[in-house]
Amino acid sequence: MKRSYPVTNLSCANCAIGVEKKLNQQRGVRSAQVNFASNIATIDYDPSQTDPEALRDAVRSIGYDMIVEGEEENLLIEQERESEKKFRDLKRKTIFAWLFSVLIMVISMSHLHGWFNYIQLALALPVIGVFGRDFYIRGWKHAVNRNPNMDTLVALSTAIAFIFSLFTTFYPSFWEQRGMDVMLYYEASTMIIAFVLLGKLLEERAKGKSSSAIRNLMGLQPNEATVVLKSDDGTLVYEIKKLADLKVANLILVKPGERIAVDGIVTEGESFVDESAINGESVASEKRAGDKVVSGSINMSGSIIFMAEKVGKDTVLSQIIKVVRESQASKAPVQRIVDKVASVFVPVVVAASLLTFVLWIIIGGSELFPMALVSAISVLVIACPCAMGLATPTALMVGIGKAAQNHILIKDATAIEQMRRVDTVVLDKTGTITTGKPAVTDWIWMESDQSGYIEGCTRDEFRSAIASMEIRSEHPLAYAVVNFLETEGVLPAENLESFETTAGHGVSASFKGKHLWAGNHRLALERCGEDYMSKKESFKREGKSILFMGIESRCVAVVAIADKVKESSTEAVRELKKLGIDVHMLTGDNESVAENVAKITGVSHYLSGVLPTEKQEYVTKQQRQGRVVAMVGDGINDSQALSVADVSIAMGKGTDVAMDVAMMTLITSDLRLLPAAFAISGRTVRLIHQNLFWAFFYNVIGIPIAAGLLYPFTGIMLNPMIAAAAMAFSSVSVVLNSLRLGRFNYHPKG
Incomplete structure (x- = not known):
């Protein structure tokens, strides 16, 4: 059995090594690995020979603890709670240690003696015995286990200085009789503890919360779903079932606005489904009978019924969660x-x-x-x-x-050390290179007359009627048209009548006694034949979606919609190449879209039509070839690739999960920050x-x-005060x- 458990009270990489060593010594444990970065112990053990409670007792015996009660989701929540508690406690100890140490330092530098020696002792006791107590406990246990670490050295040096000072406080004559100055080193022992506590506080703050990415991924799964059953008399019965109770071949009803619980195939109904959380693509997918749906996606419009094909741990979302969890646990500790x-x-x-x-x-x-x-x-x-x-x-x-x-947020300090070795950057397309939102790129009037009437209405009136129609439409591309017309100052017409949506085709309505329509190529073929289809082909080669608009049997306008390339992306790719970095692009979009974006930005390597797992495999393939890879993404679909990359970078306007998994976040989602991140990384490592x-x-x-x-x-001896x-x-x-x-x-x- 292989399970992961949070470990608490780890303060350094040697602590993780000590816990790992202890776990591997236990009977029934096949292998154990402790990740200091995530504070997670991954243990493969034989349940017939040992159990989690026995393993926890072994960890406790060397001064640490392991959370073993409850399901894995609850374990992560408990770990986060413990981490927050530890941070508050460490912050309190650091503040008080500095307060007391500064007071001791003032007295020492003022050369005040007599009763002030006892005041220094009184001030040092809380620092040594309370605020720095953990150093002595852990330092002693590490020394006993033959695994000395920084705690051991801190405990030893401060204890010697304190004991020396304590002896001198009560027996100053011992040194005076031997012709030596009476010196106290309380300030040395307490300032050491204060400095190290501050360092630990900064480290805890930088490390962040390792469990939030997994919890956000789990949040995409609905707790329950509506299962469609047939009663004995043949009528349909709808029963709410927990996610864990869903079985393969169950028929599941999904209403507009609900999340899809498991993977399956649509059997009834038509709708648009937002799969951006899984595949990262901004345009919702049209689903009808025979199309596949995946868990974690959102049904946007009509109700659908689908048959469950994969449930539980076999769904796409569950596999993403598993890979991210294992990658976080197996990543080498921050040494x-x-x-x-x-x-x-x-x-x-x-x-x-x-x-x-x-x-x-x-x-x-x-x-x-x-x-x-x-x-x-x-x-x-x-x-x-x-x-x-x-x-x-x-x-x-x-x-x-x-x-x-x-505007570069670094969550994991490992990223700074790794960035300077990166020679390959892999970029997700949607939301990273592009804006991540569909927008109108071309509006082409098909009538040669620039100012005349079109079937009884002006161009402005036509656009106003189109705006009114698209506002009522539920199609994702309709929002792009509405936003474009709003920026053009077009107000929706109020006298629109007989609005109608035709599934799989488009929308239509009556305006000033004329029949207006807007939709895809199928609707255009019905209305105006093949006359204008050449426009569709030219845009298709550029990877754009096409809307045709017309009045009666005339095609009046062709509108191209695409996910625009950010203005900063081309410059960023150029700067990365100047740094000698190889730039790659991955996308779930088709070949034509990928080719067009690669051509615009100057990316020399790209792969289209990839799924989340394939993105991960692509990164791993580059690593096997000896490359050090930085992955840049913005969606949940990128989390698998982010979790295995040497350096993971998220876009600030992306999903919380991508940012939680990533070591680094570009807050403004501007790719030009990448070269700056490389430069800062190099300077920081040199400083270290x-x-x-x-x-x-x-x-x-x-x-x-x-x-x-x-x-x-020379007859010169180094006084401990000078040494300090x-x-x-x-x-x-x-x-x-x-x-x-x-x-x-x-x-x-x-």
Whole structure:
């Protein structure tokens, strides 16, 4: 059995590794993988040998928790609730830790002693014992499990500094009798905790809520459906059934405005169905007997009855939900460089501190015990992970802020690290390259006389009558005509009579004693024969939908409607190519539409008629060829491809699900933001590398000096206070270096 469970209290990648290791050690567990990015544990286990409760107890034994009660949808809701609770608690601890630490720092820098030493102790106790308590609990458990992490180093360094200060507070004479200054390091221990808490808070804020995408997908499924049954006397009976109770071959009635519950084939009725949530196409599809319908789509006009073909986990929507959930759970954890290094750095620093103490005693004898202790403490203090802990989050914070100023919302920090390696961008067409809404592109009058009457009415009167007809129509393309005429200042006629809709053809009405009509090629053939069909063919090659309009037996106007290419799309594709990035386009539309859009934008690779699963397969195929792929989409139909891409990018005017799955969102839905995102990503990653270099540089230089390397030659010893100052300076330098990104402005390459 393979199940996914939310894990709580994870604070770093090493925490996820520790939980994963513990789960894999349990009897009956075939494999376990813990994703730090989504806080989800995917476990394949034998139910006859273990159960979720036993696995949860194993996780709890090392200081974490796992939510196992309820169905998966409820588990995600519970995880979100726990995450919000954790964020509020972390925010409170961070605020109070900084408040107390600043007060201690003021007292320390004012060189106030005596009773002020006890005041510092009183202020430090809540920071160490309350606000920073989790560091010591997790740090100890990680050390016991031989998996030290940042918590271990934070706990060790702050504990040593605090215990040293505590001893000095009550026994200052110990140092005075040995000719050494009385120094307290409460501010060092508390400021370390305050800085690390702030970093954790920023990380939690950036990570966001991993479960909302799945819940929004599930929201597309109606809870119940109307099943059509035949009674014994042959009359039809309508019964409301829960989604879980629907069976294959059930006849299901869907009224206008209702969502389709499962996949099936229409058996009765005609209607237009909005399938944009599934296939991403803006124009609703006309459905009649024999046509397929999919779960999650919306019936827009007439009532239809369809026979269920796929139910439960086999529907298209359920498959999308499954793929997104598995992709989120299997995606590699966000490996913070500092957490990777910490597992080696911690034992190295502890060993260096112990070695320092031992060497001082061996070389100088027991009378140098105070100097040995101070040097050992200095090593731990100067090797504090503050700079390493700030190296990544400060650069990310400034980078994310700079991106936000450029209308780029980055939800997953992994995107920043991955963006600089991307060599292939895959673009969805509808809503990404195009506007996502049908609009009139051409209005061609078929009469040569530009000002004369047409069958007793002027062109303005004709357009006014058409506006009145299309307002009453339920056809999706009618909205495009109405919007176009509104922008042209055309007001609907009030004296329209005998309005009628003919399914599969169009609309008609009487105006000033004349019969007006508007519809598709079938209606045009009935009214005016083949005379004007050449116009249809030219527009069809451009991938446009055609409406014919006329009076009596005359075709008066031909209107072309299409999903327009955004003005910014062509420029964006050109800029991406200048950056050396290969641009691809995917669409559920037909070949002619895809070819026309590719020609306009300059996209060299495109694929038409693709389904959501095929989009995912296309991205995976590119990855197998060694490419690093960024997927850009705006609809639920793109969520599968987004979830497997190396970098997933959503359009801000798209669906919430696409934005939830994506690591990055272009708020204005302007594709020209993509090149800017690549530039910001590159600068941010360079800053992270610089920050880590300086953090390690301080440690490499500082640790030998703190150990007393200079003492034999110069007689200079590094006081723990100076060590703490050096540590603080390293942190400040990292922050200042990160702030340089704030002055960066992107300029497209000419």
